[in-house]
Amino acid sequence: xxxxxxxxxxxxxxxxxxxxxxxxxxxxxxxxxxxxxxxxxxxxxxxxxxxxxxxxxxxxxxxxxxxxxxxxxxxxxxxxxxxxxxxxxxxx
Amino acid sequence: xxxxxxxxxxxxxxxxxxxxxxxxxxxxxxxxxxxxxxxxxxxxxxxxxxxxxxxxxxxxxxxxxxxxxxxxxxxxxxxxxxxxxxxxxxxxxxxxxxxxxxxxxxxxxxxxxxxxxxxxxxxxxxxxxxxxxxxxxxxxxxxxxxxxxxxxxxxxxxxxxxxxxxxxxxxxxxxxxxxxxxxxxxxxxxxxxxxxxxxxxxxxxxxxxxxx
Numbered sequence: 001x002x003x004x005x006x007x008x009x010x011x012x013x014x015x016x017x018x019x020x021x022x023x024x025x026x027x028x029x030x031x032x033x034x035x036x037x038x039x040x041x042x043x044x045x046x047x048x049x050x051x052x053x054x055x056x057x058x059x060x061x062x063x064x065x066x067x068x069x070x071x072x073x074x075x076x077x078x079x080x081x082x083x084x085x086x087x088x089x090x091x092x
Numbered sequence: 093x094x095x096x097x098x099x100x101x102x103x104x105x106x107x108x109x110x111x112x113x114x115x116x117x118x119x120x121x122x123x124x125x126x127x128x129x130x131x132x133x134x135x136x137x138x139x140x141x142x143x144x145x146x147x148x149x150x151x152x153x154x155x156x157x158x159x160x161x162x163x164x165x166x167x168x169x170x171x172x173x174x175x176x177x178x179x180x181x182x183x184x185x186x187x188x189x190x191x192x193x194x195x196x197x198x199x200x201x202x203x204x205x206x207x208x209x210x211x212x213x214x215x216x217x218x219x220x221x222x223x224x225x226x227x228x229x230x231x232x233x234x235x236x237x238x239x240x241x242x243x244x245x246x247x248x249x250x251x252x253x254x255x256x257x258x259x260x261x262x263x264x265x266x267x268x269x270x271x272x273x274x275x276x277x278x279x280x281x282x283x284x285x286x287x288x289x290x291x292x293x294x295x296x297x298x299x300x301x302x303x304x
């Protein structure tokens with residue numbers, strides 16, 4: 001498999017899948033005894049989600065070598081929408 | 093013996109290159125993946141989905157208990173499996189693009205085929221999920237949570253269907269022995285669209301399946 005895939009892409013994919021497992025573990029139903037801990041867990045999961053999006057942009061969408069303006073707009077979306085989503089989730 | 097071109101003679105004499113041969117501004121230096129115009133569409137779609145996320149969370153703020161209870165009707169494993177399927181498809185597409193650049197067209201064709209199969213798998217799992225919900229009497233009219241669930245995942249599924257068509261085009265292009273003109277730009281643009289489909293699910297999954 002490593003002969004077909006670039007090592008960096010494989011590492012990125014493994015990190016993304018691992019991060020998905022972590023956010024799933026943090027956010028999955030835990031019996032409902034500690035809603036505060038669930039809020040923290042899901043907030044961290046959402047933050048991980050937007051970090052994953054940034055990595056997808058930089059590595060899979062090839063934004064790393066792209067013009068700064070393109071990288072900047074993408075990164076700004078991740079920060080602005082990620083921050084808004086997490087804030088609204090916590091406030092809810 | 094022929095004399096060197098007139099431009100070389102002029103430059104050898106110490107003349108500067110033409111004033112309009114400037115370096116691009118540092119903000120614009122670099123390689124744009126695919127067509128620049130596709131990025132306007134990509135960012136526009138990302139803004140539309142950002143509005144979806146905010147509308148959903150605003151609804152949750154108004155009806156927290158109903159959202160929490162409704163979310164328990166969702167099977168989180170469906171969302172998680174589909175997340176893994178899309179991330180794997182993005183790996184296939186990203187590597188397929190690199191293989192095209194390296195001249196490994198047959199490997200690229202196989203990778204785009206695998207990515208297309210991932211798209212079919214995603215849609216199949218989504219179809220099973222919708223079928224189970226409808227079988228249990230849950231539909232878009234049940235309450236606001238399920239309206240958002242069916243509408244937003246439905247719009248995302250339409251993107252997956254379009255993305256599947258794009259992947260089949262990439263597969264076809266990789267399979268040609270005679271390359272198209274500007275094929276790399278088309279392939280990179282198609283790949284960018286597919287990665288966008290993936291990243292939208294990266295937010296939809298925790299938002300809908302985990303966050304209430």
